Amino acid sequence: SQTIHQWPATLVQPVGSPLSLECTVEGTSNPNLYWYRQAAGRGLQLLFYSVGIGQISSEVPQNLSASRPQDRQFILSSKKLLLSDSGFYLCAWSPDYSNQPQHFGDGTRLSIL
Amino acid sequence: AQTVTQSQPEMSVQEAETVTLSCTYDTSESDYYLFWYKQPPSRQMILVIRQEAYKQQNATENRFSVNFQKAAKSFSLKISDSQLGDAAMYFCAYRSPAGGTASKLTFGTGTRLQVTL
Numbered sequence: 001s002q003t004i005h006q007w008p009a010t011l012v013q014p015v016g017s018p019l020s021l022e023c024t025v026e027g028t029s030n031p032n033l034y035w036y037r038q039a040a041g042r043g044l045q046l047l048f049y050s051v052g053i054g055q056i057s058s059e060v061p062q063n064l065s066a067s068r069p070q071d072r073q074f075i076l077s078s079k080k081l082l083l084s085d086s087g088f089y090l091c092a093w094s095p096d097y098s099n100q101p102q103h104f105g106d107g108t109r110l111s112i113l
Numbered sequence: 114a115q116t117v118t119q120s121q122p123e124m125s126v127q128e129a130e131t132v133t134l135s136c137t138y139d140t141s142e143s144d145y146y147l148f149w150y151k152q153p154p155s156r157q158m159i160l161v162i163r164q165e166a167y168k169q170q171n172a173t174e175n176r177f178s179v180n181f182q183k184a185a186k187s188f189s190l191k192i193s194d195s196q197l198g199d200a201a202m203y204f205c206a207y208r209s210p211a212g213g214t215a216s217k218l219t220f221g222t223g224t225r226l227q228v229t230l
Contacts, residue, residue: 034217043204043222044158059217088156092218101148101208102218104158 002027006091006105014113019064019078021108023091026072031093033074034102035066038088050074051096086112115140115207119221126195127229133180134190134224136205146208147181147188148218153201161203164188192226200228 006023013019025031032051036044046059048066056066063082067075074091088109092102116139126132138147149161164172164181171179176196180189192199205221 044218044220046217049217090158092158101146101160101163103160104150107156107158109156 002093002103004091004093004103004105006108008108009106010109010111012111012113013081015083016080019076019081019085019110021076021089021091021110023074023076023105024072025093028093028095029071030096031072032096033068034092034094035074035076036090036092038090038107040087044090048076081112083112086110115142115145115209115219117205117207117219117221119203119205119224121224122222123225123227125227125229126192126199128195128197130195131191131193132195132226134192134203134205134226136188136190136221138186138188138205138207138219140186140207142209144210146210147179148206148208149177149179149188149190150204150206150220151199151201152204152223153198158204162190195228197228197230200226202226 003026034049035047037047038044050056050068053068064078088107090107091105094100094102118137145166147164151159151161162172162174162177164179171181176193178191202223202225204223206218208218
């Protein structure tokens, strides 16, 4: 069966520091991968998605970037965090055929001080 | 672009009763997929139920069922025999039928469901 792992679970970082959140998927190949952000009490905002290695699409301009160095690895990064980057970050995967739902990781709660 | 609207920020239901959460969407596509996700306090996003637009029959998963009205672009979730563990944020989501870059989910803003004794 397929599983998705996301880490760390929580992270507290000072303003201006770098960020690296990692997400890996097991038990499948060539998944579509997604990064979402959820502000407190709000819905999910899609940040990035990827349909293959090295292929990244950005949904909104921001202080963040994403990379997919391996088929089942998706990384969310920032060179300098802003206060507005605080939130709950969720990674998700789905097969490429669209009648299947997305499956989510457990999320990372990021607090910027 | 597709939009998903959940007009009920909060709902409350008594244990063992039935509650219906509303969702409407806007699209020009004729074929698509709709989902309900549940997010408990642990913040995990858990798939509750899904519906293919080409199917007229409403989807059902145990105590969860949907009322899919394609012409009205409405996709409500009914929870029967509510349990304390049903307390969570519920998100309605839309997915285009195309694969690849179009297989993104568009989420509503969510409905917080409280379950009382």
